Amino acid sequence: MPQKRYLFTPGPTPVPPQVLAVMGEPVVHHRGPDFKLEYEQCLARLKEVCRTEHDVLLLTASGTGAFESAVANLTVPGEKALVVSSGNFGERWAALVAAYGADLVHVRLPWGDAPEPDDLRPHLDGAKVVYLVHSETSTGVVADLEPLAAAAKEAGAIVVVDAVSSLGAVQLETDAWGIDVVVSGSQKALMAPPGLGIVTVSPAALAATGSSPRFYFDWRRTLEGQAKLDAPFTPAVSIVRALNVALGMILDEGLEAAFARHVRLGRACRQGIKAMGLELASPDDDRAAVVTTVRAPEGLDVKAFLLDLRDRLGVQLIGGQGEWSGAVFRIGHIGYFDLFDITTALAAVEDGLVAAGVEIERGAAVTAALRAFELPTPA
Amino acid sequence: MPQKRYLFTPGPTPVPPQVLAVMGEPVVHHRGPDFKLEYEQCLARLKEVCRTEHDVLLLTASGTGAFESAVANLTVPGEKALVVSSGNFGERWAALVAAYGADLVHVRLPWGDAPEPDDLRPHLDGAKVVYLVHSETSTGVVADLEPLAAAAKEAGAIVVVDAVSSLGAVQLETDAWGIDVVVSGSQKALMAPPGLGIVTVSPAALAATGSSPRFYFDWRRTLEGQAKLDAPFTPAVSIVRALNVALGMILDEGLEAAFARHVRLGRACRQGIKAMGLELASPDDDRAAVVTTVRAPEGLDVKAFLLDLRDRLGVQLIGGQGEWSGAVFRIGHIGYFDLFDITTALAAVEDGLVAAGVEIERGAAVTAALRAFELPTPA
Numbered sequence: 001m002p003q004k005r006y007l008f009t010p011g012p013t014p015v016p017p018q019v020l021a022v023m024g025e026p027v028v029h030h031r032g033p034d035f036k037l038e039y040e041q042c043l044a045r046l047k048e049v050c051r052t053e054h055d056v057l058l059l060t061a062s063g064t065g066a067f068e069s070a071v072a073n074l075t076v077p078g079e080k081a082l083v084v085s086s087g088n089f090g091e092r093w094a095a096l097v098a099a100y101g102a103d104l105v106h107v108r109l110p111w112g113d114a115p116e117p118d119d120l121r122p123h124l125d126g127a128k129v130v131y132l133v134h135s136e137t138s139t140g141v142v143a144d145l146e147p148l149a150a151a152a153k154e155a156g157a158i159v160v161v162d163a164v165s166s167l168g169a170v171q172l173e174t175d176a177w178g179i180d181v182v183v184s185g186s187q188k189a190l191m192a193p194p195g196l197g198i199v200t201v202s203p204a205a206l207a208a209t210g211s212s213p214r215f216y217f218d219w220r221r222t223l224e225g226q227a228k229l230d231a232p233f234t235p236a237v238s239i240v241r242a243l244n245v246a247l248g249m250i251l252d253e254g255l256e257a258a259f260a261r262h263v264r265l266g267r268a269c270r271q272g273i274k275a276m277g278l279e280l281a282s283p284d285d286d287r288a289a290v291v292t293t294v295r296a297p298e299g300l301d302v303k304a305f306l307l308d309l310r311d312r313l314g315v316q317l318i319g320g321q322g323e324w325s326g327a328v329f330r331i332g333h334i335g336y337f338d339l340f341d342i343t344t345a346l347a348a349v350e351d352g353l354v355a356a357g358v359e360i361e362r363g364a365a366v367t368a369a370l371r372a373f374e375l376p377t378p379a
Numbered sequence: 380m381p382q383k384r385y386l387f388t389p390g391p392t393p394v395p396p397q398v399l400a401v402m403g404e405p406v407v408h409h410r411g412p413d414f415k416l417e418y419e420q421c422l423a424r425l426k427e428v429c430r431t432e433h434d435v436l437l438l439t440a441s442g443t444g445a446f447e448s449a450v451a452n453l454t455v456p457g458e459k460a461l462v463v464s465s466g467n468f469g470e471r472w473a474a475l476v477a478a479y480g481a482d483l484v485h486v487r488l489p490w491g492d493a494p495e496p497d498d499l500r501p502h503l504d505g506a507k508v509v510y511l512v513h514s515e516t517s518t519g520v521v522a523d524l525e526p527l528a529a530a531a532k533e534a535g536a537i538v539v540v541d542a543v544s545s546l547g548a549v550q551l552e553t554d555a556w557g558i559d560v561v562v563s564g565s566q567k568a569l570m571a572p573p574g575l576g577i578v579t580v581s582p583a584a585l586a587a588t589g590s591s592p593r594f595y596f597d598w599r600r601t602l603e604g605q606a607k608l609d610a611p612f613t614p615a616v617s618i619v620r621a622l623n624v625a626l627g628m629i630l631d632e633g634l635e636a637a638f639a640r641h642v643r644l645g646r647a648c649r650q651g652i653k654a655m656g657l658e659l660a661s662p663d664d665d666r667a668a669v670v671t672t673v674r675a676p677e678g679l680d681v682k683a684f685l686l687d688l689r690d691r692l693g694v695q696l697i698g699g700q701g702e703w704s705g706a707v708f709r710i711g712h713i714g715y716f717d718l719f720d721i722t723t724a725l726a727a728v729e730d731g732l733v734a735a736g737v738e739i740e741r742g743a744a745v746t747a748a749l750r751a752f753e754l755p756t757p758a
Contacts, residue, residue: 012406024403027391027572029695060441062612065595100592193406195574195615213479216444233441236574316408
């Protein structure tokens with residue numbers, strides 16, 4: 001039998017067969033009436049998933065491209081912008097904001113910290129824009145976003161949030177929490193292939209747009225197109241149609257149910273990891289529902305371990321990024337994941353560590369995960 | 380029977396079933412070894428199709444996004460840049476170059492003109508970059524690119540060419556003609572779905588990069604990633620894999636054979652259109668092998684005519700853009716097209732015009748196309 005493959009990374013994530021089926025359909029024209037119906041539905045569903053009454057822009061780009069649209073539209077060179085980072089993606093946004101010539105204040109917390117409002121407050125005075133990370137995919141930390149956004153908002157800043165790996169997995173109330181711009185991507189908890197960036201834009205953000213050069217990522221150009229269901233540039237139509245189906249599945253499950261499922265997936269994964277006697281690098285709390293980051297046991301060659309899992313068992317996990325490279329490995333559990341994906345990942349980790357000669361507690365992880373997840377009891 | 384659908388627009392274009400099948404496969408991780416093999420092959424095949432020894436960058440974006448990368452990387456505000464336009468896309472590039480603060484000299488020829496070296500020469504002095512359009516998809520004009528590029532090169536300029544709808548359909552010798560940057564997209568003659576932009580970058584272009592703000596579209600960042608087969612941002616993996624298959628098909632046919640096929644497709648389409656007594660708006664010569672643009676007969680409501688073709692016959696053509704909106708309709712024939720697509724398009728046009736009450740020569744178009752194409756004779 002050809003090897004079965006398991007994609008357990010925090011993006012790209014497994015795509016449901018119903019969504020893949022749409023990817024394989026003949027390409028349609030982006031100005032034809034059929035596509036316009038699906039485009040309209042996709043944009044409406046995105047508003048629901050983002051919990052915003054404002055416009056949601058769909059860009060053919062990765063999450064970084066979508067994030068750049070926020071920086072390109074909001075930056076006036078020399079104006080103060082605050083970036084709070086505690087991992088790889090926060091650092092990327094600081095580099096991006098600097099590239100656009102903002103007067104960057106970079107609050108660089110240790111990797112793995114969860115930012116608190118008090119980390120921001122001393123630096124908010126005069127900041128036009130505050131860039132926050134909701135889910136720092138490199139560490140597994142999900143920030144308590146509501147008070148962070150409130151602190152930035154109170155100081156009069158435009159609030160931009162990287163929710164690339166959290167949207168659809170973790171509660172995020174764009175309008176209710178006063179967030180001006182939420183940035184996400186198609187290939188994480190939204191269960192679609194990579195290729196589309198997502199950006200919510202509040203009227204305040206739109207009113208604050210600056211003078212930095214931009215064309216493809218210009219918000220108004222895309223807004224004007226979307227208002228007529230006529231994208232200004234040829235979109236990745238196959239992925240838009242696929243995302244529309246995936247969003248329908250998410251809304252059928254219900255956002256609250258999806259959030260609760262992710263909490264239980266995270267719990268199961270952490271309990272399994274701990275049962276093996278391994279140490280978590282991501283927080284051991286219910287908010288950390290996106291990715292479980294595990295400290296590599298002493299002496300483990302993480303790269304070789306991950307290649308072995310992939311080649312021998314068909315299980316794709318991912319290592320650390322930046323300063324955590326070689327020191328951790330990560331198990332993603334956002335989107336199209338159920339308990340059995342977690343037990344598969346844990347069983348593979350256990351087998352791979354044993355194969356690598358690491359002494360761990362054997363035979364405990366899967367049981368601990370099953371118990372923590374709490375499958376529904378038979379009627 | 381559900382209606383069969385025919386996509387006869389100059390992008391997106393019909394995608395072969397072998398390529399669609401790859402789109403429907405499970406998503407793979409962009410840093411996994413399987414994907415790296417396909418990514419490497421795709422980049423190598425792109426070099427072959429672009430006929431360049433230099434790097435070809437693959438960006439998750441539309442053709443406009445890829446074009447913007449050229450402008451963002453090459454523009455120094457205030458430096459002279461020359462754009463030659465004679466249609467919608469040329470005008471778009473002028474707007475884009477202006478958005479980046481270049482000292483724009485816009486040689487705006489009448490729509491439908493083919494630019495000549497003498498149109499450029501008076502404006503070349505001091506121009507850092509010259510932006511040319513190879514195939515102006517809005518009019519159907521394909522420029523005689525070699526002497527245009529030579530004139531710009533002779534004046535010491537960096538030469539950037541929009542080959543979005545010509546690459547793979549019409550001869551384009553990136554290195555031999557001294558073109559520094561060729562911009563294209565996945566969804567035209569390359570027979571893949573929309574979502575990827577393609578940019579060739581010569582050492583001279585790389586040495587001429589300027590100070591405009593950019594991150595996602597920064598050439599060096601993508602080059603560094605590609606050198607390790609490690610894209611800096613999550614690419615649209617499904618489309619990269621699909622494009623790789625499509626490029627393999629193109630190279631199996633052979634580029635020269637593909638160019639010759641497109642010449643014959645264009646001939647067949649033009650002879651069919653003329654046999655109906657209709658007037659061409661695109662040139663009646665073999666270079667116009669990308670799209671055939673037809674003047675709307677007097678009194679024809681082009682929008683209603685195209686909707687009728689689409690709804691009643693399943694045939695999707697497209698109208699005019701910009702100043703040619705309402706005045707023309709266009710039949711694309713790049714990529715996965717054979718003679719029978721042309722005869723289908725012509726038969727549908729004939730039927731639709733008759734239904735719209737236009738007096739045309741009936742029963743002649745398909746025969747004229749068959750004759751012009753010259754099918755192989757039986758052995």
